[in-house]
Amino acid sequence: MSNNIGKKLAGKIAVITGGNSGIGLATARRFVEEGAHVVITGRREKELKEAADLIGRNVTTVAGDVSRLEDLDRLFAVVKEKHGHIDVLFANAGWGEVAALATATEAHFDQTFDLNVKGLFFTVQKALPLFKGGGSIILNSSVSNVLGMAAFTVYAASKAAVRSFARGWTMELKDRKIRVNSMSPGPIDTPALGKVGLTPEQVKQLAAQWASEIPLGRRGQPEEIAAALVFLASDESSYITGVDLAVDGGMAQV
Amino acid sequence: MNSNNGKKLAGKVAVITGANSGMGLATARRLVEEGAHVVITGRREKELAEAAAFIGKNVTAVAGDVSNLADLDRLYAVVKEKHGHIDILFANAGGGTIAPLATSTEAQFDKTFDVNVKGVFFTVQKALPLFKDGGSIILTSSNANELGVPGLTAYAASKAAVRSFARGWTLELKDRKIRVNSLSPGPIETPALEKVGLPPEQVEQAIAHFAGQVPLGRRGKPEEIASVVVFLASDESSYITGVDLAVDGGMAQV
Numbered sequence: 451m452s453n454n455i456g457k458k459l460a461g462k463i464a465v466i467t468g469g470n471s472g473i474g475l476a477t478a479r480r481f482v483e484e485g486a487h488v489v490i491t492g493r494r495e496k497e498l499k500e501a502a503d504l505i506g507r508n509v510t511t512v513a514g515d516v517s518r519l520e521d522l523d524r525l526f527a528v529v530k531e532k533h534g535h536i537d538v539l540f541a542n543a544g545w546g547e548v549a550a551l552a553t554a555t556e557a558h559f560d561q562t563f564d565l566n567v568k569g570l571f572f573t574v575q576k577a578l579p580l581f582k583g584g585g586s587i588i589l590n591s592s593v594s595n596v597l598g599m600a601a602f603t604v605y606a607a608s609k610a611a612v613r614s615f616a617r618g619w620t621m622e623l624k625d626r627k628i629r630v631n632s633m634s635p636g637p638i639d640t641p642a643l644g645k646v647g648l649t650p651e652q653v654k655q656l657a658a659q660w661a662s663e664i665p666l667g668r669r670g671q672p673e674e675i676a677a678a679l680v681f682l683a684s685d686e687s688s689y690i691t692g693v694d695l696a697v698d699g700g701m702a703q704v
Numbered sequence: 705m706n707s708n709n710g711k712k713l714a715g716k717v718a719v720i721t722g723a724n725s726g727m728g729l730a731t732a733r734r735l736v737e738e739g740a741h742v743v744i745t746g747r748r749e750k751e752l753a754e755a756a757a758f759i760g761k762n763v764t765a766v767a768g769d770v771s772n773l774a775d776l777d778r779l780y781a782v783v784k785e786k787h788g789h790i791d792i793l794f795a796n797a798g799g800g801t802i803a804p805l806a807t808s809t810e811a812q813f814d815k816t817f818d819v820n821v822k823g824v825f826f827t828v829q830k831a832l833p834l835f836k837d838g839g840s841i842i843l844t845s846s847n848a849n850e851l852g853v854p855g856l857t858a859y860a861a862s863k864a865a866v867r868s869f870a871r872g873w874t875l876e877l878k879d880r881k882i883r884v885n886s887l888s889p890g891p892i893e894t895p896a897l898e899k900v901g902l903p904p905e906q907v908e909q910a911i912a913h914f915a916g917q918v919p920l921g922r923r924g925k926p927e928e929i930a931s932v933v934v935f936l937a938s939d940e941s942s943y944i945t946g947v948d949l950a951v952d953g954g955m956a957q958v
Contacts, residue, residue: 456710620954624919636943665878665945674943681940686931689890689924692957693950700874703946 458684460485463533465525467516467573468543470497472640473590475504476672477540477679482508484680486538489529491516516543516569522576529580536580538683541573542590546605548647559604566608574619584627586683589616591632591694593702609634613694620692629691631682636660636698637669665700712938714739717787719779721770721827722797724751726894727844729758730926731794731933736762738934740792743783745770770797770823776830783834790834792937795827796844798866800859802901813858820862824869838881840937843870845886845948847956856900863888867948874946883945885936890914890952891923919954 464481468474469490478488478501487508492498495513502511512528514521529536544566549558574587594606595613616632623630637643637660643653661668678697681687696702718735722728724746732742732755741762746752749767756765766782768775783790798820803812824843831841848860849867870886877884891897891914897907915922932951935941950956 617958620919621958624921624954629920665874666883666943667878670943677940677942678944681935686935688931689920689928689951689953690932690949691919692954695944695949696947697943699943700878700946704871704875 457483457485458680458686459538462486462537462683463489463529463535464538464540464683465489465491465529465536465577466540466542467491467569468590469511470494470501472642473635473638473672473675474540474542475501477542477676478509479505480673480676480680481538481683482506484684487533489525489532491521491525492543515565516541516573517564519572519576522572526576526580534580535582536577537585539574539577539581539585539587540590540679540683541570541587543569543573544590544592544609546602546642546646548601549604550601551603554604562604562608563611566605567611570612570615574615578623581626581628585629586687587619587623587628587630588679588682589613589630589632591616591634593634593636593696593698595632595634595694596702616694617692624691629687631687631691632694633675633678633682634694634696634698634702635670635675636664636696636701638675639669639671660701663701664698665704668699670697670699711737711739712934712940713792716740716791716937717743717783717789718792718794718937719743719745719783719790719831720794720796721745721823722844724748724755726896727889727892727926727929728794728796729755731796731930732763733759734927734930734934735792735937736760738938741787743779743786745775745779746797769819770795770827771818773826773830776826780830780834788834789836790831791836791839793828793831793835793839793841794844794933794937795824795841797823797827798844798846798862799896800856800862800900802855803858804855805857808858816858816862817865820859821865824866828869828873832877835880835882839883840941841873841877841882841884842933842936843867843884843886845870845888847888847890847950847952849886849888849948851956870948871946878945883936883941885941885945886948887929887932887936888948888950888952888956889924889929890918890950890955892929893923893925914955917955918952919958922953924951924953 470492591612592609595609619630723744845866846863849863873884
């Protein structure tokens, strides 16, 4: 379809951090299908370019690291020049690594909080001047924000911080009619699991264990996160703000 | 539009209890717009007939009280005869009365739990044989399920019971691929507030009070609940089960 009939994000400008793979990429694709123009960012230039090719149209890429404030300035300068404003922000960039309390290094701690918490904080701060009269901000948290997970406590705590941001920013931004929600994926079929520092056999075991712990009996697909994001980004959720929407196959709900 | 292009619930059969006004009626209307056939129920025959006329097409009305098991049997006999199965159940019938702990009567307590808890329990039990594998059940809870609300504690506790049902039934029904979620409205512009037993001046005061407590600064509209039910009823929420989705303008989130 080349027209916008029935499209939920027709003409909207959406910025997606961590847009080069998995959840971010699937969401960018779906947003464009729904009529939006997307600006995506990610650290790896090659992957980012491949992502843009996959999305195909109405996409702008800006390589950068959300934990570096000058990269964020560059990102939003491009958004401003190209579109003049933002309607939807999906602060999605994040990272996790297995590390037990007893042995976790300072570098592990700093990297996790720099990207997942500080990076997200300044992503939203620096986007604010570009929001005009309303909008929707969605923060990528995780079901681990309410679960106890051995050897994943720094990640889980960083995601609890993200969930907390959604509560406070709901209040700070209500007068500007900007809704702020967090979205908490459960185990999703993305490349992220291969990057947390587990052996391939451990990844396999973990995937099997999760499948048995998840009421729906399987990991989610990135497209199922993207569908929830369209809902939270659109006017279909006009009376929803401050919530944490778990998209976890029921994992943390039972 | 006469075609089903872009309609999210094309050909689905939906049962909605408490559908003769407010959220239930707005939802029935929206589900029909999205291509569904709806069977609606409510206690007051005249209002129910008016609701059906308002919806206009693809609607069947069955008068009845969800706390009366014989009425539920009659409802589902009609559904079975007319459609043979159910895809979506919105167990929405419920109500509340101002009744402080110190002075609440046994009749007030019983009525609240009979309709809101026992009625929902058997509404879902008796619908189960009509679900094919797959489907979506949405229970109307309330953001009171996690708030302390003076004078409405039996109501709030009944809604906490409903939220709990969504957790347990997610597990009981997972092998049949039926997703179960609860939806928790905040203050919505419906006739319900006029029915809790307050004089008109206090209703006005309550509305102003709510607006001050809601980050979005206003009560929600029934249509803003309906759009969320469409999301939870459709495949757009295919990886969401067991959650309680607050549609409360942020009221209980901050």
